[in-house]
Amino acid sequence: MSLKGFFEGGVASIVAGCTTHPLDLIKVRMQLQETHTLRPAFAFHGPTPMPPPPPSGPISVGLRIVQSEGLAALFSGVSATVLRQTLYSTTRMGLYDVLKRHWTDPDRGTMPLTRKITAGLVAGGIGAAVGNPADVAMVRMQADGRLPPAERRNYNGVFDAIRRMSNQEGVGSLWRGSALTVNRAMIVTASQLASYDQFKESILGRGWMEDGLGTHVLASFAAGFVASIASNPIDVIKTRVMNMKAEAYNGALDCALKTVRAEGPLALYKGFIPTISRQGPFTVVLFVTLEQVRKLFKDF
Numbered sequence: 001m002s003l004k005g006f007f008e009g010g011v012a013s014i015v016a017g018c019t020t021h022p023l024d025l026i027k028v029r030m031q032l033q034e035t036h037t038l039r040p041a042f043a044f045h046g047p048t049p050m051p052p053p054p055p056s057g058p059i060s061v062g063l064r065i066v067q068s069e070g071l072a073a074l075f076s077g078v079s080a081t082v083l084r085q086t087l088y089s090t091t092r093m094g095l096y097d098v099l100k101r102h103w104t105d106p107d108r109g110t111m112p113l114t115r116k117i118t119a120g121l122v123a124g125g126i127g128a129a130v131g132n133p134a135d136v137a138m139v140r141m142q143a144d145g146r147l148p149p150a151e152r153r154n155y156n157g158v159f160d161a162i163r164r165m166s167n168q169e170g171v172g173s174l175w176r177g178s179a180l181t182v183n184r185a186m187i188v189t190a191s192q193l194a195s196y197d198q199f200k201e202s203i204l205g206r207g208w209m210e211d212g213l214g215t216h217v218l219a220s221f222a223a224g225f226v227a228s229i230a231s232n233p234i235d236v237i238k239t240r241v242m243n244m245k246a247e248a249y250n251g252a253l254d255c256a257l258k259t260v261r262a263e264g265p266l267a268l269y270k271g272f273i274p275t276i277s278r279q280g281p282f283t284v285v286l287f288v289t290l291e292q293v294r295k296l297f298k299d300f
Helices: 005-021 021-031 056-069 071-075 077-104 113-146 158-169 171-175 178-205 215-242 252-263 265-269 272-296
Strands: none
Touching: 005 071, 005 077, 005 178, 005 272, 021 056, 021 071, 021 077, 021 113, 021 215, 021 272, 056 071, 056 113, 071 272, 077 113, 077 158, 077 171, 077 178, 113 158, 113 171, 113 178, 113 215, 113 265, 158 171, 178 215, 215 265, 252 265
16 A cells, blocks of 8 residues: 555645634634524523524634734644644545545546545545544634633643543543544545545546646635535534533534524534635645645655
């Protein structure tokens, strides 16, 4: 098994993750905005609930973070992002490349969409299981600034976060929300990598563009949009489960039901604008960087 695909995918993922980290942080903060009163249709007892405050948009959330916590706060948890991409994305990108090499039709040089999706599901699931501790640490570090000063965890980097979670909450806390992480990663990887390959093949096959930067940008942005639509609901639930201090939710399904009951079905698409705003550029940077890294190492 060649390790080149793992290296190339890892480098591209780290560059993309660091570049779009502030957008990811804003997305997490928006997903953690909760309405603590029941919607009128579900409030059977007690006084009529007060209407929820209007949700904050990504620009206002970003400005509020900078004003209250400083510009550097936009990169809170970036060390966890680097570790997460090193573990999770290196694994998923490398495994997808391995499966793609084995499952590509040698005569046509292409792989059926169903196999692309299957390869993405397998690679994403395994990668997420490997990278879950860094994912939990990243969510907590990104969310810390929204808590009152007395309640903040104040982790000194990703390894301090992992150490303290292990000591204070048990090693099992490092895999909190792992089922969600795995499910999300399977969906994201399948939709992102498979759709990129599919869009790229379609563009080249129809002769719309040549195999260059324009094709890579167009195919990758389309892939980012598909991945955002598919993954946002499970991403919201994953973020809330990972960030909870106590057993506020009895698993992912309970979190989803409570979220929908209290805030309505559209709550599962909280943070969608920053999700697509982040997923689009992330996917573009990821695949454009990946294509350039592949060119550099094509002779190795």
